[in-house]
Amino acid sequence: MKVKSTNNKISRSLLYVVLLILTAAMLVPFAWMLSASLKLDKDVFIFPIRWIPQNPRWMNYIDIWTKIPLMTFVGNTVKITLIVTFLQILTSSFAAYAFAKLKFKYKDTLFMAYIATIAVPWQVYMVPQFMMMRNFGLNDSHLAIIFLQAFSAFGVFMMRQFYQGIPDELCEAARIDGMSEYQIYSKIMLPLSKPALSTLTIFTFVNTWNDFLGPLIYLKTESKKTLQLGLKMFISQYSSEYGLIMAASVLSLIPVLIVFLSLQKYFVEGIAATGVKG
Amino acid sequence: MAKTITEAQKQEKIAALHEKRDALSLLLRDAKRTHERDSLIAKIETIDEKIKKVRTGEILTRQEKRNLVAYSFIAPNFIGFAIFTLGPIIFAFVLAFMRWDGNSPMKFVGLKNFIDMIGNARFHSSFVNTIVYCIATVPLTLASALGLAVVLNQKIKGRNFFRTVGFFPYVASLVAVAAVWNMLFSPQKSGPVNMILYNLGVHAKSLPKWSADPHWVMFTIVLFSVWKNMGYYMVIYLAGLQGINAELYEAAGLDGCNSWQRFRYITWPQLQPTTFFVTIILTINCFKVYDIVYMLAGGSNGIVSSQAMVLVYHIYEEAFRNWNLGYSSAVAMVLFLMVLAITLVQFRGEKKYAN
Numbered sequence: 001m002k003v004k005s006t007n008n009k010i011s012r013s014l015l016y017v018v019l020l021i022l023t024a025a026m027l028v029p030f031a032w033m034l035s036a037s038l039k040l041d042k043d044v045f046i047f048p049i050r051w052i053p054q055n056p057r058w059m060n061y062i063d064i065w066t067k068i069p070l071m072t073f074v075g076n077t078v079k080i081t082l083i084v085t086f087l088q089i090l091t092s093s094f095a096a097y098a099f100a101k102l103k104f105k106y107k108d109t110l111f112m113a114y115i116a117t118i119a120v121p122w123q124v125y126m127v128p129q130f131m132m133m134r135n136f137g138l139n140d141s142h143l144a145i146i147f148l149q150a151f152s153a154f155g156v157f158m159m160r161q162f163y164q165g166i167p168d169e170l171c172e173a174a175r176i177d178g179m180s181e182y183q184i185y186s187k188i189m190l191p192l193s194k195p196a197l198s199t200l201t202i203f204t205f206v207n208t209w210n211d212f213l214g215p216l217i218y219l220k221t222e223s224k225k226t227l228q229l230g231l232k233m234f235i236s237q238y239s240s241e242y243g244l245i246m247a248a249s250v251l252s253l254i255p256v257l258i259v260f261l262s263l264q265k266y267f268v269e270g271i272a273a274t275g276v277k278g
Numbered sequence: 279m280a281k282t283i284t285e286a287q288k289q290e291k292i293a294a295l296h297e298k299r300d301a302l303s304l305l306l307r308d309a310k311r312t313h314e315r316d317s318l319i320a321k322i323e324t325i326d327e328k329i330k331k332v333r334t335g336e337i338l339t340r341q342e343k344r345n346l347v348a349y350s351f352i353a354p355n356f357i358g359f360a361i362f363t364l365g366p367i368i369f370a371f372v373l374a375f376m377r378w379d380g381n382s383p384m385k386f387v388g389l390k391n392f393i394d395m396i397g398n399a400r401f402h403s404s405f406v407n408t409i410v411y412c413i414a415t416v417p418l419t420l421a422s423a424l425g426l427a428v429v430l431n432q433k434i435k436g437r438n439f440f441r442t443v444g445f446f447p448y449v450a451s452l453v454a455v456a457a458v459w460n461m462l463f464s465p466q467k468s469g470p471v472n473m474i475l476y477n478l479g480v481h482a483k484s485l486p487k488w489s490a491d492p493h494w495v496m497f498t499i500v501l502f503s504v505w506k507n508m509g510y511y512m513v514i515y516l517a518g519l520q521g522i523n524a525e526l527y528e529a530a531g532l533d534g535c536n537s538w539q540r541f542r543y544i545t546w547p548q549l550q551p552t553t554f555f556v557t558i559i560l561t562i563n564c565f566k567v568y569d570i571v572y573m574l575a576g577g578s579n580g581i582v583s584s585q586a587m588v589l590v591y592h593i594y595e596e597a598f599r600n601w602n603l604g605y606s607s608a609v610a611m612v613l614f615l616m617v618l619a620i621t622l623v624q625f626r627g628e629k630k631y632a633n
Contacts, residue, residue, distance in 0.1 A: 151358030
């Protein structure tokens with residue numbers, strides 16, 4: 001018995017050691033980012049690494065706003081992200097309700113159109129899509145990025161899967177009570193689907209906030225660029241202003257960090273649900 | 279639409295519909311297979327609706343109204359989806375057989391784009407690099423994600439904190455974390471990672487130049503990719519682990535199995551469907567890699583050398599730098615076929631694991 005418990009203790013402490021090493025590997029880049037963001041450029045690469053700067057240089061966080069039009073970039077990104085997330089939530093939950101709970105002509109055909117696009121990554125059709133948008137006169141506009149992101153098949157699949165788990169009897173009963181389909185959607189289905197909506201919200205938010213290739217292709221005017229694009233531009237232009245680059249990077253992470261920490265549960269559940277079932 | 283019809287015309291129409299209905303009922307009596315019967319019953323119901331429509335003089339039958347309601351639900355998403363996704367996809371297939379620079383008219387060139395591709399050295403390296411990236415990244419990510427998930431599935435203090443930490447690189451903005459990596463793995467001797475290696479006794483001259491070195495650039499990209507994405511797959515594995523019946527572990531405990539044996543004979547085989555799924559998703563995501571390469575190996579002008587370029591980068595440069603839109607779509611078709619092949623494997627696998 002004694003031997004077993006010492007064995008247990010050893011394996012437990014081993015577990016913690018492994019965990020600490022892993023956590024360090026995950027966190028060190030972020031810690032280094034934070035630390036470098038408070039240093040003078042010449043101090044960033046001093047070895048051994050000084051994790052807590054002697055004279056934290058908070059000026060970096062002020063300078064960055066004047067060095068590049070950071071406020072414009074943030075504003076653009078917030079605008080695009082909010083509109084895309086709103087449109088995505090609204091239109092896909094709307095469409096998913098019909099696919100899950102209504103019977104109508106060409107239902108299977110329409111749904112097949114969504115399914116057929118699963119195996120086609122965006123990268124395959126980004127070029128013709130760009131040419132089409134250019135034809136519509138949407139080149140170099142935020143509207144292009146919004147249209148690009150807002151109507152994904154993913155949202156429809158996810159919401160449909162969730163609605164299918166809600167018993168049909170609930171809708172039937174509401175119909176007998178004389179509710180219209182729109183009322184059933186807004187008064188019964190929408191309140192019930194809060195978990196799925198939260199998952200979709202956080203996925204869409206993070207994806208749109210972090211998107212790089214889309215804005216890279218479409219947005220050319222500096223005043224229209226998103227935060228990611230602006231950050232990359234800044235890094236290329238001032239590649240040796242290490243402190244400022246890191247300060248800007250820290251700032252760009254904060255909104256995602258907040259959303260992620262507050263809605264983490266839904267994020268994890270969402271991956272697990274879509275992941276395990278495919 | 280004030281189309282008035284006389285009573286006689288109405289009766290005539292109803293009679294004709296009834297005749298059709300009777301014919302279908304006869305067929306229904308003889309039909310044996312269920313799906314045949316179902317479709318016949320549906321047809322009869324439609325005729326019943328039509329009869330009612332003629333009788334009451336309404337413009338729309340109930341089913342037609344229901345259809346319209348359903349379409350109004352679907353339309354907002356579907357119209358956007360059809361214009362901005364479905365349209366471009368069809369366009370992409372056509373474009374692969376065309377020559378087009380975006381301004382002059384398109385010209386049909388048959389398979390020429392595909393033949394050009396075979397002779398293009400940059401296509402070769404991008405294809406090979408994508409495969410190499412994939413072969414290196416998939417097993418490494420899989421192993422780290424599984425390891426992390428198994429450790430974080432134990433009852434330990436601060437489990438949720440560790441899970442959050444493991445997952446955060448995945449949601450963090452790529453531009454920001456790539457900027458840190460580029461500094462940590464700076465090719466100079468003064469780069470933090472190189473400084474550590476130097477202090478561990480690596481000779482100054484043999485310090486790797488990471489993304490600036492043709493031999494190390496792919497390794498750097500793979501390392502970064504594993505670090506950035508393992509949290510996502512860890513979450514999938516955690517869900518898989520929670521699905522394993524706890525009684526299996528209890529039985530193993532009674533039989534005196536050690537941790538390794540429990541992993542080898544219970545966890546691993548039980549996780550097979552999850553592993554299969556993770557492998558599929560990972561492979562497809564590896565085929566689509568672009569921005570990681572652009573950030574780590576693109577330098578300040580965004581031009582990637584042939585040692586690091588991948589398929590999507592080749593599509594991008596041919597389309598938006600050289601305006602060879604047809605050719606770039608042909609390359610996109612190669613990417614599509616690769617993803618399609620993996621998706622078909624997935625469908626077969628899903629059938630297998632569903633039973």
